[in-house]
Amino acid sequence: MTTTASYEQLKLLKQFIDESKTIIFYGGAGTSTESGIPDYRSKHGVWTAMTRDGFDPVKYANPQFIKKYPEKFFAKNEERDNRPVPEPNATHKILANWEQSGKDVRIITQNVDGLHQKAGHRYVLELHGHHRLWHCMSCQREYLSEEVKRDEDNIPRCFVCEGIVRPNVVYFGENASKDTVGKARRSMKAADLLIIAGTSLTTPLAKRLIYDFEGDKIVVINLNEVNISPLKADLFIQDWVGEVMTTLSEMN
Ligand SMILES: [Zn+2]
Structure with missing residues (x-):
């Protein structure tokens, strides 16, 4: 695994995070691959x-x-x-640390592995349910x-x-819980920074949700480009989510 994110990109991401009050971390499978899933x-x-x-x-x-x-x-x-x-990886732990240090970091995840909660994160919305x-x-x-x-x-x-x-x-042909989707939509409207990580946003629900975002900055961290048109990413980091988060957490 090599990091391709440049120092300038990470510095900009850190600046966005520092300047934001409410952050949405919209994560997909790419946030859990380093946990062996x-x-x-x-x-x-x-x-x-x-x-x-x-x-x-x-x-x-x-x-x-x-x-x-x-x-x-x-x-x-x-x-x-x-x-x-599976155990929480660097991404889950770093996000949970941010929340514990008082930052409003809300997870909206497509994953069903419960690893954000296992890392101690409290605000987690699981669009596709869970195994608990x-x-x-x-x-x-x-x-x-x-x-x-x-x-x-x-x-x-x-x-x-x-x-x-x-x-x-939530399997194919089934709908995400109305309550969860409602909370996700309200969070999207309340956030000033949206980080889309480890997902290509292939499900219709994912696409619909990000259009509710009314904040300032959108960051995409993914191995492949993600089409969010007509929205535009302020920063696209083409890399493994875990690599980016780890390097970011080590920056002063
Ligand atoms: Zn029964």
Whole structure:
């Protein structure tokens, strides 16, 4: 991993941060790759691998598929569950430090890994849900992830009605929670700096949300260029998010 961000770019980013009262950090998969969580759409992404194996992620990661082929769905999930438990990386920790030092730093994330909270961040909006809670698809009863019990086919089952129990994650064909989206929109309007990091903003919701931003400065940190037209980035840093955040935190 090499840093391509120039000193001038980082200095400017630091200046934007210092001058801002309310910062939105809008993060995608690229903020968690350094925690060992593969992203979705890149060359080594989860969905890219699935497509190679003959699975269409849009068909697979949706509630109809879970109901029809729960053994297939949860077998795939089991592969993920067998990886080491991911820990917050430099990005999560540095952002949480800023918040703890009194800065109003609001996270809006597309990730479902809960790593910002694990790093101690309090203001986190999870657009695509999370794995901390699961629910029964038949009777809606909620379960903590550690309470979930699987049957002999490895399918998580409700112990009240034996329905299929699934994570509170927003899959394809499902909508983000109205409450979360409402809070995200209000935060966008309240912020003066928007940092878009580790995402290409491919979902319609992501695109719609950033148009609510009415503040001064927009910064994009990503390995590839991100189209935010008709908005314009005041600063584009083409780099790994973790590298930028680490170098930034070491600057005086
Ligand atoms: Zn149930």
